[in-house]
Amino acid sequence: MNSQKKSYDNKPLISIITVVYNGEKHLEETILSVINQTYDNIEYIIIDGGSTDGTLEIIKKYEDRIDYWVSERDGGIYDAMNKGIRLCKGEIIGIVNADDFIYLDTLAKVSSALQDQEVMFVYAKLDLLGEDGKFFKTIDSIGEEHIKYRVFKHMPFLHPTMFVKKSVYDQIGLFDTGYKLSADYDFTLKLVENGIKSKRLDFSTGVFRLGGQSGGVKSYIENHRLLLRHGVNPLFVYVNTAILLTKLFFRRLIKR
Numbered sequence: 112m113n114s115q116k117k118s119y120d121n122k123p124l125i126s127i128i129t130v131v132y133n134g135e136k137h138l139e140e141t142i143l144s145v146i147n148q149t150y151d152n153i154e155y156i157i158i159d160g161g162s163t164d165g166t167l168e169i170i171k172k173y174e175d176r177i178d179y180w181v182s183e184r185d186g187g188i189y190d191a192m193n194k195g196i197r198l199c200k201g202e203i204i205g206i207v208n209a210d211d212f213i214y215l216d217t218l219a220k221v222s223s224a225l226q227d228q229e230v231m232f233v234y235a236k237l238d239l240l241g242e243d244g245k246f247f248k249t250i251d252s253i254g255e256e257h258i259k260y261r262v263f264k265h266m267p268f269l270h271p272t273m274f275v276k277k278s279v280y281d282q283i284g285l286f287d288t289g290y291k292l293s294a295d296y297d298f299t300l301k302l303v304e305n306g307i308k309s310k311r312l313d314f315s316t317g318v319f320r321l322g323g324q325s326g327g328v329k330s331y332i333e334n335h336r337l338l339l340r341h342g343v344n345p346l347f348v349y350v351n352t353a354i355l356l357t358k359l360f361f362r363r364l365i366k367r
Contacts, residue, residue, distance in 0.1 A: 126201030
């Protein structure tokens with residue numbers, strides 16, 4: 112760690128965590144999006160799960176701009192995120208995974224938005240790239256005005272756009288590694304249930320590439336278990352899961 116970095120009154124230290132495993136395809140773009148930010152009080156941490164491709168060579172190429180990195184086996188993506196959070200020294204924590212990147216002025220805007228002492232995290236819009244690397248569309252978080260109606264049908268905040276004060280993790284805990292695909296959904300529900308004050312940002316913080324593990328049958332089943340655990344009406348949960356699985360079946364059928 113770089114022990115000389117610290118927070119200033121109007122320029123808090125922002126810790127950024129990148130979790131990666133065999134991510135050589137896009138990792139360099141991710142790293143450059145963090146180290147080239149217009150904001151200059153950043154702590155950058157990379158948690159690698161023991162990559163066997165060219166990931167480590169890319170990390171070493173930029174290690175003079177990385178405050179801490181490690182490469183070792185872990186218990187999955189959320190275990191790696193938790194490892195990174197425990198290492199963070201910043202007042203604000205953001206997670207930028209190895210398939211994604213943030214825009215170069217994002218952290219300056221985030222820092223400004225979190226000057227309000229009552230606001231504990233921010234969330235925003237997100238630009239999606241298709242598997243062909245082309246812009247697909249911009250999506251938005253639900254927002255507080257609709258959360259009570261839609262929170263149990265959709266993840267309330269887009270996790271890649273969230274920047275959270277470290278004290279929030281101290282209050283409600285880290286990611287529950289019992290969930291392999293939906294621990295971020297679980298975490299956002301805890302934010303709502305604990306009344307943690309947030310602020311919506313009216314811009315896209317960066318880019319998320321479509322693909323990955325979530326969105327399939329396993330994800331829907333895990334969400335089903337998660338919603339029951341959070342006390343949602345079982346009838347609603349069973350009906351909602353059935354609808355989602357039916358839609359998935361017909362999407363795959365049409366694709367064939």
